[in-house]
Amino acid sequence: MTPSPENGTHDGTRNGTHGGTARADGRGGRPHRVAVLARPGLLPVELGIVHRLFRTAESPGGAPLYEVVTCAVTPGELRTEADVTIGVSHGPQALAEADTVVVPAADGDYTRTDPRLEDGLAGALARVRPGTRIASICTGAFVLAAAGLLDGRRATTHWRSAGHFRSLFPAVRLDPDVLYTDEGDVLTSAGVAAGIDLCLHMIRSDHGAAVANDVARRSVVPPHREGGQAQFIRHPVPREQAGSTLRARTWAVQRLDQPVALRELAAREAMSVRTFTRRFRDEVGVSPGQWLAQQRLQRARQLLEESDLPVERVAADAGFGTAASLRQHFAAALGVSPSAYRATFRAPRDGFTPADAAGRGNG
Structure with a gap:
């Protein structure tokens, strides 16, 4: 080999x-x-x-x-x-x-x-x-x-x-x-x-x-951790609940279709931006911005696989704003366009397979 x-x-x-x-x-x-x-x-x-x-x-x-x-x-x-x-x-x-x-x-x-x-x-x-x-x-x-x-x-x-x-x-x-x-x-x-x-x-x-x-x-394991996450996280479990960033993460995931500012995330945990960023990286292994981009990309992939929404709507619902922005993120992270991804990984429906869908792609 x-x-x-x-x-x-x-x-x-x-x-x-x-x-x-x-x-x-x-x-x-x-x-x-x-x-x-x-x-x-x-x-x-x-x-x-x-x-x-x-x-x-x-x-x-x-x-x-x-x-x-x-x-x-x-x-x-x-x-x-x-x-x-x-x-x-x-x-x-x-x-x-x-x-x-x-x-x-x-x-x-x-x-x-x-x-x-x-x-x-x-x-x-x-x-x-x-x-x-x-x-x-x-x-x-x-x-x-x-x-x-x-x-x-x-x-x-x-x-x-x-x-x-x-x-x-x-x-x-x-x-x-x-x-x-x-x-x-x-x-x-x-x-x-x-x-x-x-x-x-x-x-x-x-x-x-x-x-x-x-x-x-x-x-019963996490469905997706990006390869670039850190191997060794010093505090994978917060030593006290008050120090966790879990509430901010939960809040952000529930509103991926809207702008999420770092200061808003920090405010959810009553922390300064600097403290929140440090605590977030300790707990999750990546920065808040990287994590948020991962969550939005995952949401877009799910919508492309499981819905008939046009690419423009997928981009909006996942928080990328425009189809052009979604395409840019897909190209950088996955190396394919959203339409090509959908054609390859769309769940079969009405007897069609992903290969059939590739011939019917939506542009």
Whole structure:
């Protein structure tokens, strides 16, 4: 598998530009096949994340959108970093049949001293077909880097392993401050929870926000955290309710179609603008302006997928004001126009599929 420089670089916000309908149903009309590469010392929770989230994704008619298999370099009993073992029946051939390969963390990543890939693992990854999407969770990024898939590309891993990673793989543009990165066909994520974000991001890229949100609801996890959010937030839970920015955020989400000034948000919490901004970043991981733009973009995507509203009305209801402003934000964040996004991710109606809708787009 060879990296593709033309895919560009972004922080997990350009959803839907590298998956689209081509990835939606896998190859040959079957469900999209996800292979999880298990290694000795596997973190069981990360294996569970991939199976749970992808296997929960369904079409509007209830058909599974993905099939997930676990494979190993050598099939058989595999130890984990917990006090349990797992039986893996699939060998590396599963990687050759996959549309997406996910590499979770293993305890050996933390003690790796050789930047080269072990022969058996290198041979297994050589089976991955060109163009197959490959992603890592946590220190699974060490495997992708050792395979040369991250050279010259932006990537992330768990913040505690960032220094060790950088010393082994100086050719990788490591960003230890984000939840996940998306370089087209190669994606990386930080710790366990960021693996959830990355899987939802891939599902959203393939099938749109409505499907990803449904998967998130079933697993009772946040439906969307942008990749550029901070990995490590000092005060994720306010030490006292009086110091929270939750009321201001709730108020803002309820009026996205109206102008929202920073001073108004601060006033909702009886704080100065400076204190509010600092507290907001501590709690949410991004600035109030960045967060508000994310909420408006999410609202616009939902309206494009689930309503017949013209683009001008979507722009107004999401708080972008004009269709031109909406198009500008979509181009910057997602790399597509609102109409193209709707044609790709609109939920099927009256027997039409997203591909049918692409031929009927509204300009």
